Amino acid sequence: xxxxxxxxxxxxxxxxxxxxxxxxxxxxxxxxxxxxxxxxxxxxxxxxxxxxxxxxxxxxxxxxxxxxxxxxxxxxxxxxxxxxxxxxxxxxxxxxxxxxxxxxxxxxxxxxxxxxxxxxxxxxxxxxxxxxxxxxxxxxxxxxxxxxxxxxxxxxxxxxxxxxxxxxxxxxxxxxxxxxxxxxxxxxxxxxxxxxxxxxxxxxxxxxxx
Amino acid sequence: xxxxxxxxxxxxxxxxxxxxxxxxxxxxxxxxxxxxxxxxxxxxxxxxxxxxxxxxxxxxxxxxxxxxxxxxxxxxxxxxxxxxxxxxxxxxxxxxxxxxxxxxxxxxxxxxxxxxxxxxxxxxxxxxxxxxxxxxxxxxxxxxxxxxxxxxxxxxxxxxxxxxxxxxxxxxxxxxxxxxxxxxxxxxxxxxxxxxxxxxxxxxxxxxxxxxxxxxxxxxxxxxxxxxxxxxxxxxxxxxxxxxxxxxxxxxxxxxxxxxxxxxxxxxxxxxxxxxxxxxxxxxxxxxxxxxxxxxxxxxxxxxxxxxxxxxxxxxxxxxxxxxxxxxxxxxxxxxxxxxxxxxxxxxxxxxxxxxxxxxxxxxxxxxxxxxxxxxxxxxxxxxxxxxxxxxxxxxxxxxxxxxxxxxxxxxxxxxxxxxxxxxxxxxxxxxxxxxxxxxxxxxxxxxxxxxxxxxxxxxxxxxxxxxxxxxxxxxxxxxxxxxxxxxxxxxxxxxxxxxxxxxxxxxxxxxxxxxxxxxxxxxxxxxxxxxxxxxxxxxxxxxxxxxxxxxxxxxx
Numbered sequence: 001x002x003x004x005x006x007x008x009x010x011x012x013x014x015x016x017x018x019x020x021x022x023x024x025x026x027x028x029x030x031x032x033x034x035x036x037x038x039x040x041x042x043x044x045x046x047x048x049x050x051x052x053x054x055x056x057x058x059x060x061x062x063x064x065x066x067x068x069x070x071x072x073x074x075x076x077x078x079x080x081x082x083x084x085x086x087x088x089x090x091x092x093x094x095x096x097x098x099x100x101x102x103x104x105x106x107x108x109x110x111x112x113x114x115x116x117x118x119x120x121x122x123x124x125x126x127x128x129x130x131x132x133x134x135x136x137x138x139x140x141x142x143x144x145x146x147x148x149x150x151x152x153x154x155x156x157x158x159x160x161x162x163x164x165x166x167x168x169x170x171x172x173x174x175x176x177x178x179x180x181x182x183x184x185x186x187x188x189x190x191x192x193x194x195x196x197x198x199x200x201x202x203x204x205x206x207x208x209x210x
Numbered sequence: 211x212x213x214x215x216x217x218x219x220x221x222x223x224x225x226x227x228x229x230x231x232x233x234x235x236x237x238x239x240x241x242x243x244x245x246x247x248x249x250x251x252x253x254x255x256x257x258x259x260x261x262x263x264x265x266x267x268x269x270x271x272x273x274x275x276x277x278x279x280x281x282x283x284x285x286x287x288x289x290x291x292x293x294x295x296x297x298x299x300x301x302x303x304x305x306x307x308x309x310x311x312x313x314x315x316x317x318x319x320x321x322x323x324x325x326x327x328x329x330x331x332x333x334x335x336x337x338x339x340x341x342x343x344x345x346x347x348x349x350x351x352x353x354x355x356x357x358x359x360x361x362x363x364x365x366x367x368x369x370x371x372x373x374x375x376x377x378x379x380x381x382x383x384x385x386x387x388x389x390x391x392x393x394x395x396x397x398x399x400x401x402x403x404x405x406x407x408x409x410x411x412x413x414x415x416x417x418x419x420x421x422x423x424x425x426x427x428x429x430x431x432x433x434x435x436x437x438x439x440x441x442x443x444x445x446x447x448x449x450x451x452x453x454x455x456x457x458x459x460x461x462x463x464x465x466x467x468x469x470x471x472x473x474x475x476x477x478x479x480x481x482x483x484x485x486x487x488x489x490x491x492x493x494x495x496x497x498x499x500x501x502x503x504x505x506x507x508x509x510x511x512x513x514x515x516x517x518x519x520x521x522x523x524x525x526x527x528x529x530x531x532x533x534x535x536x537x538x539x540x541x542x543x544x545x546x547x548x549x550x551x552x553x554x555x556x557x558x559x560x561x562x563x564x565x566x567x568x569x570x571x572x573x574x575x576x577x578x579x580x581x582x583x584x585x586x587x588x589x590x591x592x593x594x595x596x597x598x599x600x601x602x603x604x605x606x607x608x609x610x611x612x613x614x615x616x617x618x619x620x621x622x623x624x625x626x627x628x629x630x631x632x633x634x635x636x637x638x639x640x641x642x643x644x645x646x647x648x649x650x651x652x653x654x655x656x657x658x659x660x661x662x663x664x665x666x667x668x669x670x671x672x673x674x675x676x677x678x679x680x681x682x683x684x685x686x687x688x689x690x691x692x693x694x695x696x697x698x699x700x701x702x703x704x705x706x707x708x709x710x711x712x713x714x715x716x717x718x719x720x721x722x723x724x725x726x727x728x729x730x731x732x733x734x735x736x737x738x739x740x741x742x743x744x745x746x747x748x749x750x751x752x753x754x755x756x757x758x759x760x761x762x763x764x765x766x767x
Binding site: 009010011014016020024054056081102106144145152154180187 | 591
């Protein structure tokens with residue numbers, strides 16, 4: 001029987017996953033709601049750990065990195081709402097053995113867990129086509145968890161600023177005017193109490209690990 | 211011939227005149243120092259060279275054209291043996307230099323003329339000052355024949371062409387303004403004090419020293435004013451006159467600030483200027499690290515902007531005249547600056563509205579993506595589990611899972627209702643926090659909910675109130691669903707600028723299944739307002755959720 005650990009903060013999803021795995025002959029041996037509670041999972045040393053990326057006190061990527069060192073024999077499957085290729089790339093780069101989107105068919109979820117447990121690397125069908133190269137350095141949007149005070153648009157601008165893009169290029173990329181981009185940059189600087197664009201780049205590197 | 215080539219050949223004319231003066235001065239000064247009389251033709255050539263220099267310096271062109279006639283007339287006088295023609299021509303052409311300086315000139319020409327003046331002032335100061343004192347009735351006429359005066363007068367003859375050559379070579383580079391100011395101040399003060407001494411010596415012989423001492427202060431004040439005017443004599447008039455036309459020619463509000471800043475800098479000959487509205491700089495010119503002196507721009511008694519300028523090099527602050535000039539610019543520029551301020555305010559309001567809309571969309575996105583999405587996926591997994599149990603004839607477990615599924619669907623339906631409620635126009639809601647929370651929390655129980663809002667008529671700013679309400683609702687929803695509590699107390703207090711939300715329950719405590727829901731959403735909402743959130747166990751059982759918000763520091767306010 002495959003033993004499974006779950007790191008997931010959403011109760012209904014966690015309940016559903018537990019029910020499904022029990023019905024399919026697998027056992028959930030440990031559950032954690034957040035990053036700080038994963039000691040329970042480490043102690044249980046399950047065959048597979050299913051990890052959500054958006055956790056209340058951090059990101060699932062931190063859990064992946066930690067479990068890779070503390071549970072080298074366990075297989076890690078990221079199960080998240082993010083269907084973009086860049087997120088999947090980062091999951092795999094952090095050391096996960098699989099990346100699946102939560103709205104995948106239940107049969108696909110079960111199959112993915114079995115495959116990962118058997119030693120395969122699995123990427124969900126809905127993100128496989130959008131997967132970027134691992135360690136891809138092209139522009140990205142920092143996660144909302146890292147910058148909760150910024151809007152999605154501001155995070156898009158922040159990601160491009162952190163990658164060293166100039167305002168006109170950002171404006172072209174996002175279909176905005178130069179002035180609007182300048183306004184976004186100044187409101188980001190004020191929201192993050194940053195001195196200049198370099199400080200923003202440093203902040204993004206610190207928070208997102210790029 | 212191209213303009214550049216023509217300018218180059220004209221500069222050659224000016225250089226030729228400078229060299230001619232230098233050569234003839236060498237001949238004349240050699241004779242003077244050796245005690246011999248220079249040949250008449252050398253003196254004549256020297257005088258002609260001087261007139262030529264004054265006529266064509268610094269551009270090489272004769273401006274105005276009638277200066278040519280003046281020069282020719284004076285030259286004819288000199289050739290006919292009338293030394294007065296030289297003196298008249300010299301004075302007239304020197305005056306034309308001043309006219310050229312005041313009229314349209316390039317910066318390089320203007321600065322080159324200042325170099326010439328830098329040489330002329332001490333030379334004329336020497337010749338006129340000593341000459342005037344010596345010529346006074348009873349004055350010390352012997353000084354004109356003293357060897358020291360001879361050496362000084364030779365030096366005075368050299369200093370002008372040398373300064374002219376430096377001016378041509380340096381153009382607008384070099385510290386000529388400062389030198390002019392100091393040299394003119396020093397020379398004028400000396401001449402004025404010497405004159406006072408000389409006049410007093412002639413009129414009241416016993417009091418000449420007293421008069422000379424008493425004249426030092428007014429003389430130096432007058433000399434300093436003259437020197438400042440000479441050094442920075444471009445004056446405010448031209449930039450001030452041009453400002454209304456330039457403002458009328460702007461094509462957008464964003465051009466007004468830089469234009470006014472440039473005008474301030476030009477009018478004061480200041481090294482740096484700045485125009486700002488509140489903390490926002492509309493325009494600046496020059497180095498901004500210098501200390502700036504400010505003058506408000508008023509319109510309808512309202513401060514629409516602030517003009518600021520740095521003191522000129524070597525000065526510690528703006529003079530009263532500078533402040534008057536700034537005030538004059540402020541009057542002319544006030545309507546345009548008020549327009550620029552309004553345009554900026556409108557742009558900022560537009561950006562704030564866009565950001566508010568983005569935040570609302572983000573919030574909706576988070577509700578759908580982070581809450582409803584996983585909930586529906588979880589329900590789908592449970593449905594798949596039921597299916598699997600039924601396939602294996604495990605009807606008991608399937609029945610339990612169906613009940614669980616029903617509960618989950620009910621939870622999700624409630625959440626959808628809450629999200630829909632949040633999307634209603636806020637105008638239909640009570641403005642005060644206490645009745646609003648009472649309406650939103652409802653009477654559904656258990657647990658029994660006690661609401662305490664301090665002060666009881668608290669109304670929070672529009673920017674923060676919706677988030678406070680959402681945090682309270684999310685916290686209470688958590689308690690209702692997962693805490694298994696009998697009582698729940700909600701406290702909202704305003705202390706200074708901090709809004710504090712505390713939700714206590716007597717349930718099973720944090721860290722249990724289900725208590726995590728909504729926490730990340732609460733953390734995100736408080737972080738937006740520089741606040742914090744925590745969920746901790748209460749001594750004696752139950753949990754306490756604390757969330758803080760800071761009003762007034764909302765990031766776009």
